[in-house]
Amino acid sequence: MGDLYDSQRAMRQMRKAAMQRGVVAILDVGTSKIACLVLRFDGPEQFRSVDGVGSMAGQSQFRVIGAATTRSRGVRFGEVDAMQETERAIRTAVQAAQKMANVRVDHVIACLSGARPRSYGLDGAIDIHGGMVTEQDISQVMAACDVPDYGADREVLHAQPINFALDHRSGMADPRGQIGNKLTTDMHMLTVDGSAIQNIFYCIKRCDLELAGLASSAYVSGMSSLVEDEQELGAACIDLGGGSTGISIFMKKHMIFADSVRMGGEHVTSDISMGLQIPASTAERIKTFYGGVVATGMDDREMIEIGGDTGDWEHDRRTVSRAELIGIMRPRVEEILEEVRARLDAAGFEHLPSQQIVLTGGGSQIPGLDGLASKILGQQVRLGRPLRVQGLPQAAIGPAFSSAVGLTLFAANPQDEWWDFEIPADRYPARSLKRAVKWFKDNW
Amino acid sequence: MRSLIRRTAPANAAPRDPAPSKLGYKYQRLMLTPGFRASVRIGVPILLIAVIVGSWYSKPENRAALAATIAETKQDFQERPQFMVRALTITGADEATMAQVADLVPSEYPVSSFDLDLEGMRAAIEALDPVKSASVRVGQGGTLAVRLNPRVPAALWRDGATLRLIDGDGVQSGTIASRADRLDLPLIAGDGAEQKIEEALALYAGAGPLRERVRGLVRMGERRWDIVLDREQRILLPGDGAVAALDRVIALNEAQDMLSRDVAVVDMRKAERPTLRMNEEAAIALRRVNTTINNDGAEN
Numbered sequence: 001m002g003d004l005y006d007s008q009r010a011m012r013q014m015r016k017a018a019m020q021r022g023v024v025a026i027l028d029v030g031t032s033k034i035a036c037l038v039l040r041f042d043g044p045e046q047f048r049s050v051d052g053v054g055s056m057a058g059q060s061q062f063r064v065i066g067a068a069t070t071r072s073r074g075v076r077f078g079e080v081d082a083m084q085e086t087e088r089a090i091r092t093a094v095q096a097a098q099k100m101a102n103v104r105v106d107h108v109i110a111c112l113s114g115a116r117p118r119s120y121g122l123d124g125a126i127d128i129h130g131g132m133v134t135e136q137d138i139s140q141v142m143a144a145c146d147v148p149d150y151g152a153d154r155e156v157l158h159a160q161p162i163n164f165a166l167d168h169r170s171g172m173a174d175p176r177g178q179i180g181n182k183l184t185t186d187m188h189m190l191t192v193d194g195s196a197i198q199n200i201f202y203c204i205k206r207c208d209l210e211l212a213g214l215a216s217s218a219y220v221s222g223m224s225s226l227v228e229d230e231q232e233l234g235a236a237c238i239d240l241g242g243g244s245t246g247i248s249i250f251m252k253k254h255m256i257f258a259d260s261v262r263m264g265g266e267h268v269t270s271d272i273s274m275g276l277q278i279p280a281s282t283a284e285r286i287k288t289f290y291g292g293v294v295a296t297g298m299d300d301r302e303m304i305e306i307g308g309d310t311g312d313w314e315h316d317r318r319t320v321s322r323a324e325l326i327g328i329m330r331p332r333v334e335e336i337l338e339e340v341r342a343r344l345d346a347a348g349f350e351h352l353p354s355q356q357i358v359l360t361g362g363g364s365q366i367p368g369l370d371g372l373a374s375k376i377l378g379q380q381v382r383l384g385r386p387l388r389v390q391g392l393p394q395a396a397i398g399p400a401f402s403s404a405v406g407l408t409l410f411a412a413n414p415q416d417e418w419w420d421f422e423i424p425a426d427r428y429p430a431r432s433l434k435r436a437v438k439w440f441k442d443n444w
Numbered sequence: 445m446r447s448l449i450r451r452t453a454p455a456n457a458a459p460r461d462p463a464p465s466k467l468g469y470k471y472q473r474l475m476l477t478p479g480f481r482a483s484v485r486i487g488v489p490i491l492l493i494a495v496i497v498g499s500w501y502s503k504p505e506n507r508a509a510l511a512a513t514i515a516e517t518k519q520d521f522q523e524r525p526q527f528m529v530r531a532l533t534i535t536g537a538d539e540a541t542m543a544q545v546a547d548l549v550p551s552e553y554p555v556s557s558f559d560l561d562l563e564g565m566r567a568a569i570e571a572l573d574p575v576k577s578a579s580v581r582v583g584q585g586g587t588l589a590v591r592l593n594p595r596v597p598a599a600l601w602r603d604g605a606t607l608r609l610i611d612g613d614g615v616q617s618g619t620i621a622s623r624a625d626r627l628d629l630p631l632i633a634g635d636g637a638e639q640k641i642e643e644a645l646a647l648y649a650g651a652g653p654l655r656e657r658v659r660g661l662v663r664m665g666e667r668r669w670d671i672v673l674d675r676e677q678r679i680l681l682p683g684d685g686a687v688a689a690l691d692r693v694i695a696l697n698e699a700q701d702m703l704s705r706d707v708a709v710v711d712m713r714k715a716e717r718p719t720l721r722m723n724e725e726a727a728i729a730l731r732r733v734n735t736t737i738n739n740d741g742a743e744n
Contacts, residue, residue, distance in 0.1 A: 073463075088463035089463065091463055091464055091466070091469045092462075092463045092464060094469075095464050095468075095469055095472055098472065098473070098476055099472070102476070103476060104473055104476035104477050104478075207469070208469075208470065208473065
């Protein structure tokens with residue numbers, strides 16, 4: 001645990017420094033596009049009347065001052081595949097966003113969609129002997145969680161306490177200051193491939209940027225596209241991305257499960273490309289213009305020119321009907337949704353009180369997808385668009401930017417993670433001053 | 445059939461999206477750094493101007509030309525008719541003093557008022573003995589107006605063989621050849637007389653009816669005054685209360701015509717015991733008269 005724990009702490013410090021500077025960049029490294037947003041933080045809200053969540057869910061304190069998107073290169077399945085290409089793509093996006101913002105960005109918060117996330121539910125308990133729950137007790141109870149053997153080559157990306165229980169009272173958000181005997185906690189831990197994180201780290205470092213935070217894109221797109229009551233009552237967010245489809249389940253405003261299916265919109269494109277014998281760029285274009293998943297009688301008569309550049313007249317004047325295109329796309333979309341269904345079933349989604357499913361991501365723009373999804377995933381399916389944040393350009397408010405927008409929320413007010421709590425005192429080195437202070441406090 | 449003219453860009457090609465070079469990326473980031481940007485925007489023009497000016501200034505002929513231009517411009521400005529002084533007026537003193545003052549101010553006109561050191565001229569004029577204070581200014585119509593406030597001599601001071609004119613502050617303002625030139629002024633003499641001139645003037649003013657007869661005042665031992673009258677008479681006054689003592693002498697004189705008798709010295713140094721000293725003949729005569737009276741008395 002130690003290494004990433006420390007580096008996560010270091011990233012939190014970096015995020016704090018970025019807040020001081022007031023400028024931080026958001027980088028969504030996806031398979032089909034890389035989006036970069038530059039946020040300017042104006043400090044806490046000036047006219048804040050009450051405590052708690054302020055106006056616009058507390059996101060009026062920042063503003064998007066630069067946005068840029070570039071075609072992604074060298075990323076496959078949401079993981080860095082070709083280092084140099086990815087670095088160049090990141091550079092392109094960051095440069096364009098900087099140019100628009102007209103400010104230099106040094107800190108970047110990134111998210112990645114692939115890297116084979118795996119969720120673990122942990123629980124821990126300590127005895128506090130009828131005392132008052134202190135910060136130290138919370139650290140202790142989190143340290144008391146049984147961490148499973150998740151593999152040497154994997155890293156912890158998120159570790160969030162989602163529930164505290166004191167004796168028989170469960171569902172506490174903050175047990176500090178309460179009195180009880182036994183403190184238990186439930187924690188959700190998300191691990192990803194270590195090498196994928198290393199590669200992202202390296203690419204960002206090569207661009208002279210400092211990584212101030214790292215998040216799973218399934219998590220952040222859920223943050224941005226689920227509305228508050230869905231997050232509270234239980235909902236799943238399906239982020240249909242380019243190379244992978246992220247699944248995150250939210251309950252009581254905490255993510256309790258995340259997973260990803262290594263299939264996405266690019267697979268649909270490659271199916272079209274292979275099925276119709278056309279280049280990938282043409283396939284992408286006709287997918288976005290004419291794509292769909294439900295064929296009607298009208299679609300048989302709508303012919304699409306697929307063209308070509310060979311010089312052969314017959315070859316260059318080929319046409320397909322829209323029904324044929326739908327016939328190619330539908331099985332792949334169904335496959336993706338079936339796979340998502342399987343993952344949701346494995347996670348026990350049917351036991352949640354509310355089973356709302358929200359489809360977002362670029363793939364969710366396929367016409368008729370909600371009808372198909374409700375047949376496969378259940379009745380409560382809707383298409384989700386990300387929250388609106390200040391200053392976001394019109395081109396970046398679509399569902400394809402839900403993880404980028406979610407990442408801005410993650411940057412502005414992140415949820416508590418394991419590493420935000422102080423290290424339990426007994427984990428300190430033997431001659432720590434803090435331990436001496438604690439001894440004095442306990443004994444005098 | 446395929447058209448002969450090839451379309452410039454295939455409609456389905458991906459949009460051009462070139463990645464910046466590493467150098468270009470770094471350059472852009474550097475130019476977005478606020479401090480660097482400010483230094484480029486302000487520093488580079490300043491440096492450029494400094495280099496141009498410096499290279500021009502480094503040539504001696506340019507430097508000389510610059511100095512000449514500056515001097516010429518300055519002279520042109522200073523020699524405007526508004527600033528020229530054309531005449532000199534000196535007022536408020538006698539001919540001799542005016543001649544002395546005229547040597548101290550510029551003699552050639554017109555002259556620019558920028559070239560005149562008015563304060564220096566005033567100091568030089570005030571350093572002259574006969575001048576108590578002076579005002580020097582450039583007046584209406586380009587005239588250098590010197591107004592003198594001469595010292596008014598209040599007494600004559602015999603300093604050895606020379607007779608000096610001395611004013612009420614004890615500052616001498618000239619010499620005269622003989623006493624007859626200024627018979628209106630009292631004569632004072634003696635060591636330290638010039639430092640207590642106001643006492644001497646007070647005594648002289650208090651002399652009243654004796655004034656016609658006063659020949660002079662002599663400071664004795666730097667502490668008290670003697671008044672010398674004609675007929676070699678002297679009034680010895682005390683150091684303190686000299687004027688009161690003089691008043692007593694005048695009163696005695698009024699009452700008994702004391703000083704018109706053959707008295708050599710009236711000694712008022714001790715207030716409780718004024719003493720008269722007679723001339724020798726008078727003393728002998730007095731003694732003889734007393735003897736005769738005594739003899740007569742003896743015979744009776």
